Ligand code: PEP
C-alpha cells in the first residue's frame with residue numbers, strides 16, 4: 466500500500482502517523498522522489514483505507530495491484546550493482562562474461578578451461594558439480610570434489626566462480642568455495658531453497674524456471690530478498706514452448722522487460738537457451754543488443770566427449786570468435802565486454 470501525502474505535511478504529523486501505525490504493526494518508508502509517497506508494510510491486510518483518509522494531510526491511499534515489492538523499481542528505482550570479488554555486475558557500461566564447462570569433469574579439465582577462459586577475456590568461471598540431470602543414469606557431477614576443483618581453478622586464474630546449489634544441505638560447502646551461488650531452472654520454485662539462500666551472505670544467480678512467467682520468476686527473487694539477501698542476479702535461460710527444434714525458446718524480450726520492471730541485473734544463458742552450439746554466438750550477440758548485463762556460456766576443450774551438454778558447448782576456438790564479435794556489439798552500445 467502506498468500513501469501519498471499533501472504538500473502541507475509537517476514533521477509532527479508524520480510522527481503521529483508512524484506512532485499510530487506502529488500500534489497496528491505497520492511500518493513505512495519514504496519512496497524515492499519528492500518524499501510525498503510512503504510505502505507501508507507489515508499487517509496491512511486489516512488496515513482500513515478510510516481511517517487513513519481521515520488524516521487531513523493524506524492525499525490518497527493506493528493499494529498495490531502487483532505483488533512485486535523488493536524486486537520492483539517502485540521501491541528501488543536505481544539499478545542494483547552486485548559486487549563479486551572485484552567485479553561489479555549490473556553497471557550500465559559493462560557486459561560481464563561467465564564461461565566454463567557444463568560440469569567439472571576432472572582437475573586437468575577445469576584447470577585448462579579456466580586458463581583459457583581467463584586468457585580469452587572471461588570475468589568468471591562456471592562449472593557444475595551437482596548436476597540435476599533429467600535421467601538419473603546420466604553423469605551427475607563430481608559433487609564436493611567438483612566444488613573444490615572449481616574453487617582451486619578460480620583461485621589459480623583469479624576468476625570468481627559460480628556453481629549450482631541443489632539442496633540447502635550444501636550451503637556451508639558453497640559459501641566456503643563459491644563466489645556466486647546458482648539456483649537452477651528446476652529449482653526456481655523450490656521455496657525452501659530460495660528462503661535458505663536468502664539468509665546467506667553471497668550473491669545469488671537465479672535462473673528462470675523453464676515454465677515460469679516473468680512475474681513468477683521475479684516473485685522467486687522476492688522470496689530470496691525477503692530473507693535479507695538483496696544480491697540477486699537474474700538469468701534468462703529459455704522457456705519450454707511448443708517449439709522443439711531448439712532445446713528451449715530463449716525469451717530475449719524478457720531482458721528489456723525486466724529492465725523496465727526491476728533494478729536487478731539480468732544475464733542471459735544462450736547455451737541452455739538454445740541447446741545448439743551453432744546458435745550460441747548469434748543469440749549471445751542478440752542478448753548483448755537487448756541490454757543484458759552479461760552472458761553465461763558453456764565452453765569445453767572437446768565438446769564431442771563432454772560428459773554433459775557437449776552439443777551446446779562452444780569449442781575454445783568458437784568462444785574466441787564469440788568474444789571478438791561480442792566486443793564489437795558491446796562497443797557499438799558504448800559498453801565494455803569481458804576484460805582485456
Ligand atoms: C546449468 O547452468 O548448469 C544448468 C543446469 O542450467 P539450467 O538450470 O538453466 O537448466
Ligand code: MN
Nearest residue numbers: 567763773774
Ligand atoms: Mn549444462
